[in-house]
Amino acid sequence: MLDASLKSQLQSYLERVTFPIELRASLDDSAKAGELHGLLQDIATLSDKITYVENAPEGQRKPSFTIQRAGTDIGVQFAGIPMGHEFTSLVLALLQVGGHPIKLEQDVIDHVRELDGDYRFEVYISLSCQNCPDVVQALNALSVINPRIQVVTIDGALFQDEVEKREIQSVPTVYLNGELFGQGRSSAEEILAKLDTGAAEREAEKINARAPYDLLVVGGGPAGAAAAIYAARKGIRTGVVAERFGGQVLDTLAIENFISVPHTEGPKFAAALEQHVREYDVDIINLQTATALKTAGNLHEVSLASGATLKARTVILATGARWREVNVPGEREYRNHGVAYCPHCDGPLFKGKRVSVIGGGNSGVEAAIDLAGVASEVTLLEFGDALRADQVLQDKLRSLPNVKVFVSAQTTEITGDGKKVNGLDYKDRVTGEQHHIELEGVFVQIGLMPNTEWLKGTLDLSRHGEIEVDARGQTSLPGVFAAGDVTTVPYKQIIIATGEGAKASLSAFDYLIRHSVETAVEETVAA
Structure with missing residues (x-):
């Protein structure tokens, strides 16, 4: 699972582990479970303070694993394979559960320890999201400081049924004790301020x-x-x-x-x-x-x-x-419920679905190219009479079979069913004709x-x-x-x-x- 270079780097980091830790895996017969098994075994061979065990508690997601400090209730959980942007989160979790000091101000650490209550966080992420690791790492640090804070990081692309049931269309999305807690980037201090309203x-x-x-x-x-x-x-x-x-x-x-x-x-x-x-x-x-x-x-x-x-x-x-808004009906109502501004973060949540990109500059065309790799169909709408992106990007865009491009297209409304996006209306600025596109996601890319x-x-x-x-x-x-x-x-x-x-x-x-x-x-x- 890990190449020789990555193993060597990780092994040097794991020398900082001071307490014995266990990697407790909950696996099934899927291919992803096999990959996770290989990853955890690789990690366990890199330190004599790390033990790998297969342990499947009732009701635990599969595939998933817990990094547990032996003989204690200190631990963090990942439902999925934390590679990509989340590999750093995995390394930090190993070190922090293993006793390496957490880099937070002492007053923040003291504040976390003093929190009274039980907090169970579920963090839905995508491995291509550059914002997600900050939230994951912040919550994991809090859970190591105060074991009454429990955290599980969930790869939304791997647990698609959960994502659809909870109608999650933006990452990171955080649930606390079963209720929506927040969406988007958050630091440990921000999370702490929400948990303790008197802090502000x-x-x-x-x-x-x-x-x-x-x-x-x-x-x-x-x-x-x-x-x-x-x-x-x-x-x-x-x-x-x-x-x-x-x-x-x-x-x-x-x-x-x-x-x-x-x-x-x-x-x-x-x-x-x-x-x-x-x-x-x-x-x-x-x-x-x-x-x-x-x-x-x-x-x-x-x-x-x-x-x-x-x-x-x-x-x-x-x-x-x-990010500049389109300022049409439905945009704010369905933000994070089908309306998004970061294709890298939220794109994986729309795997196999129909999406639209508003904006024909470099950012819009790049977004459409990225989304074409995961979505079933991508429609790009440009207000002007021609795309404004670099020619090399336009050439790449037009070579993709699942992308449609409409210029002189004025978005007039983003429609939904009251819970999530189900379509988009636009007007042809040349003919004045109105059109409706049925889709599940709209990515706004029209500048700042x-x-x-x-x-x-x-x-x-x-x-x-x-x-x-x-x-x-x-x-x-x-x-x-x-x-x-x-x-x-x-x-x-x-x-x-x-x-x-x-x-x-x-x-x-x-x-x-x-x-x-x-x-x-x-x-x-x-x-």
Whole structure:
């Protein structure tokens, strides 16, 4: 199951296991069970602290296995074969159940231990989902810290009957004690906040107690990370407040155009960004959403959804962008119930089904090509009179037998049965004729829109909602700068965002120096 190179790497990791662990398998006669059997046997041969046993408790999914710390109730369970993006989750689970320290802040670990209650999580994932491992690894870590938290990770493609019964059409999807708990990426801190509703209020009190910063960066994507690093290197008091550190990069599958890095993946790149920022004296405030910006005297104030407020002498806005919506009836009603925005994550859930892709740019055509490998039929709809994707992608798309392409097609409604998507209506913009397509999934790929709703009326925005900036990253509000995909700077690329973040930070530092000198002169003259 594992090649020699992977075995060698895994064996070196397993040297960190300090407690004996058991791999308890629940198997049937399927081919997948045979693969799982081979994988677990391979792992067991790599460490004398790991034992493989076949144990099939009543009612346990097959094929599945539990990683159990011998003689204890500490363990995590996988229903499926955790390869692909989930192989890292498997390695971490082996290490953590085996006693290797969990990399969470001590106050988070203490908080998890203090949770009172029994929690049984079921996490539905796909092996091609780059967002799923974060949720799986967070929950597994919580379960090792507190055994009253039980977790089973379920490969939705392998347990299709469960997926259809629960009408799951987006991953990761998490159930807690049989009830829907959440969908999408979540960190350990986010999950903990949902389990303990008083945590948000306590965190807001801590945030309010913070002294004003010289520079506050709002946003934790590439632009925000670069801005924070450049500011910290200047020796000024720097803070970063972000809804999720990494931003849009977390939803990016492959990155192959960041100079000097031939290939990486979004979550890995985001983790490297955060690690780099943490090497400096930067105060990172994660899981907080900015709701308002105002100026009070010589300070700017950023209000947060939690009720807290942060103050700073200068601010860099780097809130990025998000997937643009079609804004037609049915889109929001059926989000995560047939309407999706990530073909890599959710595509495997539509195996053998009919899907549509809205958007004929590179992202839309790439999505259609990917989905053609799993779906029975793919229909691509482009509003314009021609596809906008690179010609090589168009050629590949048109070579696929199960793909249909319609241009001059205006999506007018996404239909459903009240629970999930069952079709899509579109209008031919040339003839005016209305059409209906029967399908099970709709993937929206029509670009990005800036996260600036909270800034309307505060500073100048373009007609597209982007923050207007000059060559130095300065906005229309003195002392407030902006960088990255949220601005009018063209070409939304990671490498451009990092450069713009660095430039905005240098501009903010220059502003601080000049503003301090001007203030000192004014005070001298007044005296």
